Amino acid sequence: MDPAFNERLRAEHAAAWTRAVEHRFVRELCSGRIADAHMARYLVQDHRFIDAFVTLLGAAIASADSFAARLRLGRFAGMVCSEENDYFLRAFEALGVDEAARAAPPDAAPTAGFKALMREAAATRSYAAALAVLNVAEGLYLDWAQRAPRPLPAGFVHAEWITLHDNPFFEDFVAFLRRELDRVGPAEEALARDFFARAVALELAFFDAVYAEAG
Numbered sequence: 001m002d003p004a005f006n007e008r009l010r011a012e013h014a015a016a017w018t019r020a021v022e023h024r025f026v027r028e029l030c031s032g033r034i035a036d037a038h039m040a041r042y043l044v045q046d047h048r049f050i051d052a053f054v055t056l057l058g059a060a061i062a063s064a065d066s067f068a069a070r071l072r073l074g075r076f077a078g079m080v081c082s083e084e085n086d087y088f089l090r091a092f093e094a095l096g097v098d099e100a101a102r103a104a105p106p107d108a109a110p111t112a113g114f115k116a117l118m119r120e121a122a123a124t125r126s127y128a129a130a131l132a133v134l135n136v137a138e139g140l141y142l143d144w145a146q147r148a149p150r151p152l153p154a155g156f157v158h159a160e161w162i163t164l165h166d167n168p169f170f171e172d173f174v175a176f177l178r179r180e181l182d183r184v185g186p187a188e189e190a191l192a193r194d195f196f197a198r199a200v201a202l203e204l205a206f207f208d209a210v211y212a213e214a215g
């Protein structure tokens with residue numbers, strides 16, 4: 001157990017982490033001023049991220065070393081597969097993104113990179129590797145969502161994407177992920193650090209891709 005393990009990894013990547021949580025995408029989303037085309041492009045790619053993410057959660061459930069952790073991860077997977085997936089479907093409808101428009105764009109490079117990283121972490125069968133990626137994917141989202149100025153934007157497409165990542169259940173879950181990584185990470189420090197670093201770089205690239213010309 002090293003209560004500073006997660007903090008140390010975060011400090012090592014503070015520059016990219018901060019650029020991500022203060023990204024143009026976050027600012028435009030939180031002000032409700034993001035162009036529909038940009039929001040749609042983000043959500044189409046992110047829905048594919050969620051698919052791979054659920055695979056990674058499954059690996060974390062399989063590799064966790066306690067029943068308590070498995071229950072917690074399982075409850076979270078239930079939320080992602082129900083409420084969160086429903087949000088995507090409602091948002092696609094509101095933005096006029098039909099099945100064809102969802103299927104047409106190829107994976108942007110960071111989407112492909114994330115899918116590969118999550119598959120790789122799952123394939124290690126290491127709980128620490130899965131936790132390293134989860135700590136970035138969840139911790140970074142909690143961080144920007146908690147900074148969102150109030151009142152939130154009026155439209156549900158914007159407001160709900162913020163509240164999904166800033167609510168008591170999610171905050172608790174991120175605290176749990178931190179404790180778990182502090183507990184099992186130090187024994188596999190190099191592995192955890194490598195996955196953590198690549199996940200932070202991909203989060204930043206994922207936001208950048210929303211505004212890339214070809215993306």
Ligand SMILES: Cc1ncc(C[n+]2csc(CCO)c2C)c(N)n1
Nearest residue numbers: 046049053080084137138141164206
């Ligand atoms: C690129 C990218 N990175 C992280 C998340 C965050 N995330 C993925 S699933 C999930 C569960 C609860 O919402 C959360 C927070 C995302 N959506 N897209």
